[in-house]
Amino acid sequence: MGFGRNRVVITGGAGFIGSHLCTKFLNDGWDVVAVDTFHTGQKSNIEPLLKNPRFKILTHDIIQPLECEADLILNFACPASPVHYQSDPIWTMKTSVLGTMNMLGLAKRTKARILQASTSEVYGDPHQHPQKETYWGNVNPIGIRSCYDEGKRAAETLCFDYHRTHSVDVRVIRIFNTYGPNMAVDDGRVVSNFIVQALRGEPLTMFGDGKQTRSFCYVDDLVDGIFRFAHTEGATGPLNLGNDDEFTMLELAELVVAKTDSKSQIIFKPLPADDPKQRRPDLTLTKSILKDWSPKVKLADGLEKSIPYFKEASKK
Ligand code: NAD
Numbered sequence: 289m290g291f292g293r294n295r296v297v298i299t300g301g302a303g304f305i306g307s308h309l310c311t312k313f314l315n316d317g318w319d320v321v322a323v324d325t326f327h328t329g330q331k332s333n334i335e336p337l338l339k340n341p342r343f344k345i346l347t348h349d350i351i352q353p354l355e356c357e358a359d360l361i362l363n364f365a366c367p368a369s370p371v372h373y374q375s376d377p378i379w380t381m382k383t384s385v386l387g388t389m390n391m392l393g394l395a396k397r398t399k400a401r402i403l404q405a406s407t408s409e410v411y412g413d414p415h416q417h418p419q420k421e422t423y424w425g426n427v428n429p430i431g432i433r434s435c436y437d438e439g440k441r442a443a444e445t446l447c448f449d450y451h452r453t454h455s456v457d458v459r460v461i462r463i464f465n466t467y468g469p470n471m472a473v474d475d476g477r478v479v480s481n482f483i484v485q486a487l488r489g490e491p492l493t494m495f496g497d498g499k500q501t502r503s504f505c506y507v508d509d510l511v512d513g514i515f516r517f518a519h520t521e522g523a524t525g526p527l528n529l530g531n532d533d534e535f536t537m538l539e540l541a542e543l544v545v546a547k548t549d550s551k552s553q554i555i556f557k558p559l560p561a562d563d564p565k566q567r568r569p570d571l572t573l574t575k576s577i578l579k580d581w582s583p584k585v586k587l588a589d590g591l592e593k594s595i596p597y598f599k600e601a602s603k604k
């Protein structure tokens with residue numbers, strides 16, 4: 289692995305992806321410090337980890353400086369669902385800009401490697417399809433999604449400026465729509481919304497005509513890619529991570545209804561502003577850098593793996 293020491297700080301560690309990363313690194317023998325405000329994260333995501341003496345949770349907002357030791361930092365703190373990142377847009381922007389600057393300052397002081405969770409949102413409503421890492425994107429700087437999109441773009445800029453100016457060892461990944469267990473029932477993103485609505489027999493809320501596309505990645509594939517990239521020498525990214533099977537939201541709804549054996553109908557709602565029409569990662573660069581990595585879990589199988597979790601979680 290080439291690390292010698294082994295303390296990983298995972299910001300957003302109580303969130304959906306962060307909690308899976310905590311488990312992955314604990315299982316690999318690392319000491320894990322999760323940092324979270326529990327704003328969109330859940331205590332239940334980390335409860336099973338608390339009995340492990342190598343796991344620690346710090347309730348802390350990364351907008352404030354953080355003093356601790358680290359060999360690796362995974363910066364995943366940031367609300368990720370449009371409903372949540374738009375509910376306090378200024379805090380979202382501060383988290384991406386001030387929070388990432390603090391984590392880069394921590395990486396600079398401790399000489400830790402830092403992996404930044406960026407997003408396919410940096411491509412905005414893309415004019416290039418599928419999206420390659422070389423595409424600069426089509427992003428509205430003043431719209432309702434901008435606090436997230438532009439915040440994440442500024443965070444990428446900071447990563448590369450700390451790399452060039454202070455030789456900080458950065459890794460930047462652009463994550464495409466990922467789903468799975470540990471997403472909050474009220475997360476608000478499409479996969480969790482549709483599954484929970486189908487399980488409750490409620491209508492599935494389709495925004496727009498449902499012909500917009502996304503490419504959905506099961507969380508285990510994503511975490512495997514992150515783990516490999518965190519251990520890869522001599523590559524900074526940015527690197528796309530996700531699954532390149534593309535679906536319309538109507539296709540997703542049909543699949544969810546079939547997999548949950550539900551009688552739910554679809555109800556159409558207005559499309560939110562600046563909602564991207566299409567999205568699919570070009571994984572050529574990722575596969576060349578991560579060698580034997582590729583997304584393995586098909587959407588139909590990933591939904592089957594996720595539904596039992598949502599059944600349990602939506603009872604609480
Ligand atoms: P999530 O909302 O479940 O997790 C985010 C976590 O960060 C939560 O636990 C939240 O409480 C915490 N947090 C937010 N702001 C914080 C702050 N200022 N200080 C400390 N903790 C804070 O979302 P997720 O899907 O797990 O996303 C994790 C990361 O991955 C985010 O940075 C997100 O932008 C990125 N990402 C996710 C996806 C996806 O499809 N899931 C896609 C692209 C990028």
Ligand code: UDP
Pocket residue numbers: 352353354355356389390391392393394395396397398
């Ligand atoms: N920082 C932090 N933890 C550390 C070191 C720095 O949170 O262990 C914060 C620091 O408070 C500053 C930011 O990271 O706001 C950037 O640090 P850097 O050293 O680059 O900036 P400077 O202090 O020189 O402005």
Ligand code: UDP
Pocket residue numbers: 369370465476477478479481482493494495496500502537559560563564
């Ligand atoms: N969407 C939908 N119904 C919902 C939630 C989302 O039709 O209940 C749509 C949304 O408008 C978008 C797509 O599904 O076109 C993916 O939305 P999500 O919020 O999951 O992620 P993002 O837009 O950030 O990719």
